[in-house]
Each structure stands twice: as C-alpha cells, then as structure tokens.
Amino acid sequence: MWFVIGDYVAGAVVGAGTALAVHAIVQPGMDMVIAMLLGMAIGMVLHFVLGFILAPFLGMFQTMMPASLIGMYGGMAFGMRDSMGAGSVEWSSCTLVGIIFGIVVVFALHVYDRALRAVVVEGAD
Amino acid sequence: MDLVTQAKWDSLAGSFDFLSQADDRRFAAAKRSLFAKIKGKTLLVAVGTGNDFKFFPPGHHIVGIDISPKMLERARLKVGEYQGQIELDAMDVTALDFPDASFDTVATVCTFCSVPKPVAGLSELRRVLKPGGRILMFEHVRSRIGPLGILQDLMTPLTRRNGPDLNRDTVANVHRAGFKIVRVKNAYLDIVKMIEAENPA
Numbered sequence: 462m463w464f465v466i467g468d469y470v471a472g473a474v475v476g477a478g479t480a481l482a483v484h485a486i487v488q489p490g491m492d493m494v495i496a497m498l499l500g501m502a503i504g505m506v507l508h509f510v511l512g513f514i515l516a517p518f519l520g521m522f523q524t525m526m527p528a529s530l531i532g533m534y535g536g537m538a539f540g541m542r543d544s545m546g547a548g549s550v551e552w553s554s555c556t557l558v559g560i561i562f563g564i565v566v567v568f569a570l571h572v573y574d575r576a577l578r579a580v581v582v583e584g585a586d
Numbered sequence: 587m588d589l590v591t592q593a594k595w596d597s598l599a600g601s602f603d604f605l606s607q608a609d610d611r612r613f614a615a616a617k618r619s620l621f622a623k624i625k626g627k628t629l630l631v632a633v634g635t636g637n638d639f640k641f642f643p644p645g646h647h648i649v650g651i652d653i654s655p656k657m658l659e660r661a662r663l664k665v666g667e668y669q670g671q672i673e674l675d676a677m678d679v680t681a682l683d684f685p686d687a688s689f690d691t692v693a694t695v696c697t698f699c700s701v702p703k704p705v706a707g708l709s710e711l712r713r714v715l716k717p718g719g720r721i722l723m724f725e726h727v728r729s730r731i732g733p734l735g736i737l738q739d740l741m742t743p744l745t746r747r748n749g750p751d752l753n754r755d756t757v758a759n760v761h762r763a764g765f766k767i768v769r770v771k772n773a774y775l776d777i778v779k780m781i782e783a784e785n786p787a
Contacts, residue, residue, distance in 0.1 A: 516605070582770040
C-alpha cells in the first residue's frame, strides 16, 4: 500500500519538476520543434536524477519506468505548450498540470502492469 | 575472469543493499513463488550480497557464485540466516569450475542484464545443469511496449557504466543457449520476468 502511494507521489514530483524546469527554460515564441526537443532533453535528465534518488525507496523499475515516460513525453508536451504560450502561464497552474500528468502516467502503468501480470507464456518454444 | 565486470560490481557492493532494498520487498512474493520450484542441488548465479537467500525454501544444498569477491564478503554474513547448506565461491559464469551435469537446478536473479556475453554464460549454465534440469530466472529485459523499450535503449549507455544493461532480450538468449523455454511470467509490466527453462535431455 505504501509503495503504491509512493509511486503516485514520485510521479507527481517528477511531473511537477519537469513542468517547472521546462517552463523556466522554454520561452513563448521559441520554435516548437526546438522547444519539444529541449523539453524532452530536460525531462530525461530530470527523470534520471529524481528517479535515481527515489529508486532505493520505491524500487528501481517502479520508479524509473514511469519517471522516464513522464520526463520524456511530458517534457516534449510541456515544451510545445510553453513555446506557444498556451495555457498554464502561472507557475502554480504549470505545477498542477505537471502533477496531474505524473499521476495519470503512474495510474496508466499500474493498470497496464496488472493486465500484463496475467500474461503467462507456457512452452514458448 | 572478467576483471572489468568484477571491478564494477566490487565498487557497488557497499551500496547494493541500500539501492535494492525496495526491489527486495516489492518482488519478494514473486521470487518466493519462483524459487519454491527448486529441486536437488542448486546453483545460484550472481548471489550478490546474499539478499535472495531468504526467498529459497529451507533444507536445500545451494552453491552460490558471484564474480565479485566484495559482494561475496557481504553474502557470507547472511549464510547463517538460511536453514540449509550454502557454499559460496568467486566465479565467472562464462567459465564455471564445475563438472558437466553437476546441478539439478540453476537459479538466477537479475544476472543476465550484466553478463557481457549472456549466451556464453547461459551455455555454460546448460553444461553444468543435468539433462532435464531446470533453470529458474528472475530477470529484467527490454520491454516490447514501444515507448518503454525505446527509453530503455536510451538509458542503457548510462546505466551500463555503473550497473546493468536495461535492454537485454534474455528470453531469446535462453533459447539461443539451447534451453527449452517452459514458462515465462511477468512480474512487472513486461520488463521484469520469471523465466523457467529446461535443459533438453
């Protein structure tokens, strides 16, 4: 139970961290493709650092896989949004969207994990 | 002996228990259910600091090997916690110092993400496993889910420096080494897997 709560908290932290870092660096008017690539790079670096810090407490894979999705794909989405100056202009709303994104990704992976655990391949040869 | 790999895992021995503490708890039930299937004399490959001894059913004769003497130093402190017989030795899985068909079961935990020549290591395990004997593996592999697999490919050059590869296709490697796959079950997404395979007679 505590691990599951921890997964969601970690997802929220990585989501918020990525959203804030991208928001601080990507300015409105920046080329959207550059912003997307920059956001992806920021997200990947950040997820790696945060994931490494959190992994001993939550598990290497249960931390790194959601964090990598949040960092990479969230970073791309946040970068494109900020380059357009569309939505989440305030830091608080930017943080909230990052948290929501992180929690949604963790929830999706929990659902996916539950489905995949039921998969057993017998005599795969 | 692969001295580069040995040095890498020697350097991690001091922090290994801290880094793996959560994995140890979250995968406890899965490991117990897998290793409940061991029979007879068992070779445990890459024992690390001995965290997995507690997942083995009591009363067995387990021979544990690891390439890292510093990991084994820590594992020796946990041998007494197991109610059975455990022998430990420093050894490279690609050059085992055991005669052919020495073991009834082989067990591995997150081993073939780190062995530089996985098929060679698995072939060597097949040599020391009796015909009809089983290999029970708890391993992480590359995901077949597109975005996750790509991320694992991107992260592997970084993780490889101080730890394992994240994008190995260990199920295919087991097959390539000549084992007959009996059962593959997911323990986390399609990344952490329990693999059971048999050494064909």
